[in-house]
Amino acid sequence: MIYLIDGSLESLLCAIFERFERKPEKVTLRLEKYYQPDAFSPVLHVHKDSKKADRVWKGLQDKLDKGWMRRFYCTFLSESAKAYLSLFEFACYIFSNPSGAEANYGNPYVLEVAQTARKVEREKHRMEAFIRFQHSADGVFYCGITPDYNVLPLIMNHFKNRYADQRWIIYDLDRHYGLYYDLEKVEEVSFTTKEEKNLQTTTLDVQADxxxxxxxxxxxxxxxxxxxxxxxxxxxxxxxxxxxxxxxxxxxxx
Incomplete structure (x- = not known):
């Protein structure tokens, strides 16, 4: 049985729910954007359901400590098909075994989640260390970035706390969204293609004097x-x- 998900965290959690609800003999996870249909494998298109996703997330919180919950989330932010499959199998393993199963690094999925999370955390720390803002003429500090992983959710609090007295934008040019801080809150923003190009090219007319x-x-x-x-x-x-x-x-x- 092939479970197809759209790549969101909610769809991944719903796939885990369906695995235990339906109890198929064997399941493999695929992302919709990479899937090529064949005539032999049965397919389940996993529909997102916030109630099912919340139940699975709460179940993971009951089984795992905060450190492992962060590893789970960081691995999801790696955005790789292999990581999604590892998270799916990892969660199934955790729910099927007594508490403490996450300490078994002999399990390939436990090891994969731990290693992938470490890579994402490393990218997070590098973004926090290496980002340099440019001051625009309208008073906003901005930076366009292209990280290997989707680390914007992880670096948000760092920059909000460090630059609390400045308006800033950090924009992920590969994933086409960013974070905007207006001195009170951080919110997600998206730009047009033309606006993204302006972020990639520093021009004198948009810089502060x-x-x-x-x-x-x-x-x-x-x-x-x-x-x-x-x-x-x-x-x-x-x-x-x-x-x-x-x-x-x-x-x-x-």
């Missing part, structure tokens, strides 16, 4: 504190991979 000055001062400071004799490019790239350099003011032009 002193933005170029700040950028120059920061680059000069970075150069002045750099000790050429101690330069270790290999170690530097390990800590700051090149794919993150596009976010760093001190790296622009390199």
């Amino acid at each position: 002193n933005e170029n000055l700040y950028a120059t001062l920061w680059k000069d400071y970075f150069k002045s504190t750099n000790i050429t004799a101690r330069k270790n490019t290999k170690l530097h790239v390990q800590h700051v991979p090149k794919r993150y350099w596009k976010y760093l003011t001190e790296k622009m032009g390199i």
